[in-house]
Amino acid sequence: MRCMNSHTAEELSGFQTGFTVRPAHVIAAASADDVVAAVRHAAAERLPVTVQATGHGLRGPVEGGVLVSTRAMDRVSVDPVERTARVQAGARWSQVVEAAAPHGLAPLNGSAPGVGAVSYTLGGGLGILAREFGYAADHVRSLDVVTADGRLRQVTRESAPDLYWALLGAGHGFGVVTELEIGLVPVRTLYGGSLAFDGRQVDPAAALRAYEAWTRTSPTLGSARAGGAPSDGLTSSFAAVPYPDLPALPPHLRGRYVLSVRVAYTGGDGERLVAPLREIGPVLADSLREMPYTESHTIHSDPDFPHAYYGDSAVLGEFDLATAGEVLRRTGPGAGAMVVVQINHLGGALGRPAPNSVPWREGRFLVRLLTMADREKARGILDPAFALLAPVTLGRAVNFAFGAGDRSEGFYDAVTRERLAGLKSQYDPASLFPDHVSGFSG
Template sequence: MNTSTDFADLHLLRPGDPRYDDELAGFQTGFARHPALVVAARSAADVVAAVRYAAGRHLPVDVQATGHGLPGATEGGVLITTGRMDGVHVDAEARTARIRAGVRWGQVVAAAAPYGLAPLNGSAPSVGAVSYTLGGGLGILAREFGYAADRVRALDVVTADGRPRHVAPDSDPELYWALLGGGHGLGVVTELEIGLVPVPRLYGGSLAFDGREVDPAAVLRAYEEWTRTVPDGLTSSFAAVPYPDLPALPPRLRGRYVVSVRVAHTGTDGERLVAPLRELGPLLADSLREMPYAESHTIHSDPDVPHAYYGDSAVLGELDVERAGALLARTGPDAGAMVVVQINHLGGALARPAPNSVPYREGRFLVRLLTVGEREAARALLDPAFALLAPGTLGRSVNFAFGAGDRAEGLYDDVTRKRLAGVKSHYDPANLFRGNGSVSA
């Protein structure tokens, strides 16, 4: 519906338009967005027009690609949807890929695989590649290759003045630094150029235990000890999931409390490295195997059906296994709601300096808690669990603040926040962009 001469060639939707709700639909169904205007962008020029329109009327701007990481419910303003900005171009010789704003990680993996290359993608193929990278990007092979943001060569972005910019570390180092880690609040990134890594295959999968037959806290304790023995080329996580007894679930999961360790490794000694984990108790399932990188999403088998969820995270300097054990007791089958616990082993390449604003690189573990339901009820369940970890918590991860991203505290350390605020004051002094993790000027 073309309702303004400013947008003569744009696809616009307002509340009440037949396709308005469909355009807003995303993976996260728990938090409603009600923008005054939706701009369904198909090109960078569409984004420029939308930003200039909003800036001229002092309207806030937000962006949605796939709707996985919505910060929470929002009202009014202009929402730019980028799902139609879809395209991946791989340069196999340069080991790079150019990805547009609406591209999902599964598309990038599929485009790179024929050349024996891989991006630093996350565990879910349906997640938007650009937004995930702007928040840092903790990938399947993160300990070996670092954050996805560490491999960005250049960005195309529309800033609050409506100006399209090509940003590279040598052309605009301060904006480049800020976008990669704090980019959600600095503009609309329309395209990324990323580096790819030569990984055609890997050793990966998970070992799952019945949390009612083995002590989850004991498994976690052994896992933490095991992480101190593995090389940087091995990336892993611990998970604990109390599945409800629902007919929609596979029989092997219904009503079970599943505790698992997920592994991804590019070396040839995977079986030797995981051998101590196999001794922790009887296995409920074992999917560890050598696989093409294109199958790496099966390591975590993240849900692919849109649903409502709320979650947050804590980056830890060290994992206090006694406190973490108490967290497992609080979030297990007796919690009163399904709480998914995931603990990622950090370090390795993630700890190395990089010219971007991804914070807390000294962290050794990332704890993520996720549940369903209304936000205040979810917070009443999760906040006390995070409080158990507070003595060792460095901060929070902007990519894993599902519905909690409108709370800015802890998303950046003080030094990074102040520097981001300086860049924000230069490029967006009116705070046009107020998205997930935005830093006010």
Template sequence: MSGNAARVGRMNTVGTTADRAPLVLRPGDPGYEDELAGFQTGFTQRPAVVFAAASADDVADAVRYAASRGLPVGVQATGHGLPGSSEGGVLITTRRMDGLRIDPEARTARLQAGVRWGQVVRAAEPHGLAPLNGSAPGVGAVSYTLGGGLGVLAREFGYAADHVRSLDVVTADGRPRRVTRESDPDLYWALLGGGHNFGAVTELEIGLVPVARLYGGSVAFDAAVVDPVTVLRAYERWTRTVPDGLTSSFAAVPYPDAAGLPPHLRGRHIVSVRVAYTGTAAQGERLVAPLRETGPALADTLREMPYGESHTIHSDPDFPHTYYGDSAVLRELDVDAAAGVLARTGPGASAMCVVQINHLGGALARTVPNSVPHRDGRFLVRLLAMAEREQARGLLDPAFERLAPWTTGRALNFAFGAGDRTRGLYDPATHERLAGLKSQYDPANLFRRNYDVTGRSRPDVTA
């Protein structure tokens, strides 16, 4: 190994041994840039030290190293949810920690910090079980769950965080802990909803649900043929009639006329409603009938499918790219106000924008002993711009202002890089309790490379 790259076991201050030590990389070392690469390419991370962890012990070594120097710590698995650009400090990468074990009798999965949801879906499927994963199989399961986890079957089963049995975490004192609701009720509450504020989670035990198939897919309309506001108005009205077992979302995407896109998408403004339902196909057909009456569909993929194909409902992009965005939890969806959002983010916008509106309620509204907030919301609006931060804010901030009268907060997992704006991520009572527990478990605010609940992130320090 050349340059500054080393095994941290050679650093006496960390106290590890050379035969079991994480790979440590510094700027200029071979492999440093590759180790930082993630799904989000719009933000630059330049940590002074990267700990490429392969075990929980490696993570503990990294935390102790950072604590001994007063350095901020960040954690990255897939790099989907970076809070923004950063300089200096310590970054722990967990992609090598990809161990996964299914217990079909207990209906649980134990998964390490680098596991992606697609792995869990594939492992659980032969047992007729499913995790409460999101729409994109490439997303890291642990960070998704720590932020709540709004999944494909959310209205029937709630947030992914609601089904966590235990968490293995290294807290700011460098101590590995196994946390359950019974053993550490306060820390358990804070970890599930508090993101990476309270430590580096190395492993989760999660509950699985007995779902092997579903009725799902999407109905898509060409906005040049069917007015997007007409579709949205019909969708909002339809959500008032569906059972809790049906989870859905509305989306509007103006696709560029670019080579490589499917011919039916190129140059079109596509509006769609996506559906996932665990009832029978016949029941599903009856439930979606009003959607099909909205107008002539450009595409209709609604069908019965094995759960392993649930990612096709949304068909999220699987290639790294630049994006920025935010979210708003709404007590009600005012369609006239949302019409202004659709106009601002449509084909005339200076960058490609994606609008997604998730129907909440059902099991998402139930009281659960974790810190996932805003459970009384009826809809979640997510706006994304394929642009750098300042251009994106110029597009999206006025759109969110239109929704302000109905907005109760924001969703941590869908802040999409707005890490410098933590207001609204939690209701006041939840925020106060989180901040109090942060002062107990991380008084030096070591874990501040995230959506910091203290609101007092310190300047970066180099190693």
């Protein structure tokens, strides 16, 4: 463990560059013992503790207190017989994918390979194959966590069901998770990629209507697996991005308003299933193909360079197409800033009950709006858009509050929030791990 009052740039840097990080103490943890020492020191000094692995999920400024950096704790080990992986707190999804692939296995990772696997899973973990297998949190076997009393505990559903439930969905408010044991799925290849359309040639609202109509057929799509039921596993999303005219961008994106549908599917008849999408309009780019799972990050091709961004999310119980079309209009090329819109189709395995605190499983779609504008300008664009969606919004997603940590409402339903508050008072009565963003901390 290194305690650095000089605040080295290496430990304070992260993917999100839009917020100031000025803790009083920085602990570069190399092991679980280091985390134990850091938490005990913070408790003795009555200093709040925050955690950073890759810095993707930074929701706002960090001022004072103790920052525990887990980036050096990045070991991943796979048990191919049990189909599990042990993943330390600093490991990125790309490492887990690469470790599992030689065994014909895959984790339930998200679209960006550079995101920290543990922190993403604690927030639920909406993955590339989410409709087939559910949330990443649904597949956690055990968690090693340092709680506010300075104890390193191994938590399972059997050993501590309440704490297990709370950590998987709200883990950042209950301690420092140093390692997870997660279940892997038997996926070696998939059919996936994206279809892109020019938003100046194809009406964005019409494209979205066609996509939404196509998703309504998804529950009956898929081919029967050997000895099993038909797969409910076609996972997809719709995106709208007005790209700037910059030489660094690929020619087919430069200066265009790009509409795209992203698809991931483990069945054998992907081409037939996506055929209706090709009728949306002239195809600008087509990357749909059979691919090894190790190339699954190319489906979304998320940016891999640190930058500033601000945004939020809304889980929708219903999908009002007229309202969604108006949101596209307000966030399109005329918005005054580059706004990335992504709409994920939910349902399938995401709607199944699980022994964790991941909420809003009844949601039909997840809308994410993100912009690289400064915070005030971003709110001026995004807040009215989310207000339009409010009548059909169930709540917000913890993993996709991109800097919007100044609002605590909406992350959990009332019953879940009340239970989390009770467990918070039991495991962290002094709020050593403040998590005001989630609305259950005192």
